[in-house]
Amino acid sequence: MPHPPYGLLADALLVLHGLFILWVVLGALAVGRWPQLAWAHLPCAAWGVWIEWSGRICPLTPLEWRLRELAGQAEAGRARGFIEHYLTAAIYPEGLTREVQLALGTLVLLVNLGLYLKALRRWRASRARIA
Numbered sequence: 001m002p003h004p005p006y007g008l009l010a011d012a013l014l015v016l017h018g019l020f021i022l023w024v025v026l027g028a029l030a031v032g033r034w035p036q037l038a039w040a041h042l043p044c045a046a047w048g049v050w051i052e053w054s055g056r057i058c059p060l061t062p063l064e065w066r067l068r069e070l071a072g073q074a075e076a077g078r079a080r081g082f083i084e085h086y087l088t089a090a091i092y093p094e095g096l097t098r099e100v101q102l103a104l105g106t107l108v109l110l111v112n113l114g115l116y117l118k119a120l121r122r123w124r125a126s127r128a129r130i131a
Contacts, residue, residue, distance in 0.1 A: 006071035010064050017060045018087050024048035025108055028115030035123065038116075045112050052105030055098055 025048070027041035051058055093100075 004070075006067045007073060010067035010071060010073075013060060013064045013067065014087050014091065017058065017064065018091055020044065020060075021048070021091065025111060026115075028112045028119065032115060032119035032122065035119065045108065049105045049109050052101045052108065055101060061092070 023041065024044050027037070027044065031038045031041050
């Protein structure tokens with residue numbers, strides 16, 4: 001009976017986690033183009049800010065670490081090659097202190113507020129031209 005591909009699942013989860021973080025930080029750009037996406041982006045952005053401000057970790061993180069343990073990888077939470085070099089370092093940066101978490105949460109909030117305000121101004125301007 002073959003073993004489940006835990007390492008592959010962990011890598012896929014890490015990529016998904018990275019894409020989710022990009023959506024949290026920059027999803028408002030898509031909302032500026034397609035306003036109906038706001039219903040999907042706002043809860044994600046709120047989650048990202050809350051995770052950073054509360055000092056907690058995303059539930060995807062321990063799941064990925066467990067998959068790595070099941071895969072028998074030497075160091076739980078670490079992948080090899082491209083994944084380790086780029087994605088892991090970006091998602092789990094070294095030196096992540098409480099102050100850095102608070103700053104990241106604030107940055108995510110400010111970036112999204114700015115992008116939503118820009119989208120709202122654009123939407124209002126287009127509505128004014130129609131009227």
